[in-house]
Amino acid sequence: MKLVRFGVSVKEDLLKQFDFSINQKGYANRSEAIRDLIRLSLLKGEDNPSASAIGVIGYVFNHRKRELQHKLTHIGHRRLGEVISSMHIHIDETHCLEVVVAKGIVKELQELADEIISSRGVIYGELILSPHPKRL
Numbered sequence: 546m547k548l549v550r551f552g553v554s555v556k557e558d559l560l561k562q563f564d565f566s567i568n569q570k571g572y573a574n575r576s577e578a579i580r581d582l583i584r585l586s587l588l589k590g591e592d593n594p595s596a597s598a599i600g601v602i603g604y605v606f607n608h609r610k611r612e613l614q615h616k617l618t619h620i621g622h623r624r625l626g627e628v629i630s631s632m633h634i635h636i637d638e639t640h641c642l643e644v645v646v647a648k649g650i651v652k653e654l655q656e657l658a659d660e661i662i663s664s665r666g667v668i669y670g671e672l673i674l675s676p677h678p679k680r681l
């Protein structure tokens with residue numbers, strides 16, 4: 546893919562903060578950090594709900610809510626085309642962490658995450674979206 550160079554004007558102080566921040570994160574150079582910010586911005590904006598993406602949905606839930614386990618399993622089976630993998634970790638006597646990895650379009654992944662995270666008994670959940678590598 547053809548690379549395009551462009552110039553950006555920015556206040557010195559802001560650039561210093563940016564350089565410090567990307568250095569802390571381990572970026573080798575500004576270009577890679579800015580590319581990641583652009584990708585993130587395009588996905589987070591959700592202005593392209595039909596874009597291909599990979600979603601990682603992590604959630605903590607109370608496994609004593611019996612109907613919840615069933616519901617989460619049903620969701621996974623219903624979404625078989627999207628869900629690639631899942632992992633279950635027992636945190637303590639009551640709580641479990643599950644990580645579901647799915648592929649599809651942004652809209653479907655968002656719906657899948659919303660359905661899981663809004664279920665009763667799910668204490669915390671988050672969707673991490675990555676653009677499909679073919680788009681990068």
Ligand code: NI
Pocket residue numbers: 608633634635636640641642
């Ligand atoms: Ni468990």
